[in-house]
Amino acid sequence: MYIGKAAQLSGTTIKSIRHYEDIGLLPAPQRRGNYRVYCEQSVERLMFIKCAQQLGFKLKEMLAILDDHRGQTLPWEVVRNAVTHKKQAVMNQIQALQNQHAGLVEFETRFLGAHELCQLQNL
Template sequence: MYIGKAAQLSGTTIKAIRHYEAIGLLPAPQREGRYRVYSAQSVELLALIKCAQQLGFKLKELQGILHGHEGDALPWERADQAIASKKRELAGQIAGLQQMQAGLMAFEAQLKDAQGQCSGVR
């Protein structure tokens, strides 16, 4: 299939596909004359890249996962390791945000207490 169809089926854009090829994230496709021809595996890889990006993976991280990838089988072990690492990173961010929220709630309570103490003095 041509690049437009691959973009449509994978939910990406033609520009993104060309960029992924340029940075080595997507292997160079076969060609028919001057047209790029993509396989079903290419479309699956494109969909995987898009999904991973939506889940917070950066293209550099995906390059690390897919480095040296050729053929139909994806490097699942590297993907599993990257997912585990991303989950740990996310858990740390969640913990930090929860601490920040608790701090804001305590600060808000202190301000309300201070406001209540000062309201009688006029």
């Protein structure tokens, strides 16, 4: 299939596919004349890339996951480990945001209390 069909099936854009090829995330496809010809495995990889991006993976992280992989199927054990690490990183971010929120609530409470005290003193 040509690049337009691969983009349509994978839910990505032609520009993205070309970018993924340029950075080595997607192996260069075979060519038929001047046209790129993609196989089902390429579409599967494109769908994986899109899904991983939606879940917060950066392209550099995906490059590390797929670095030495040139086979027909995705390296699911490596993917599983990357997902485990990403989940832990997200949990750490959630904890940091909860701590930040608690600090803001405390700051707001103290600020409002101090502000009210200042207004009472002006009476």
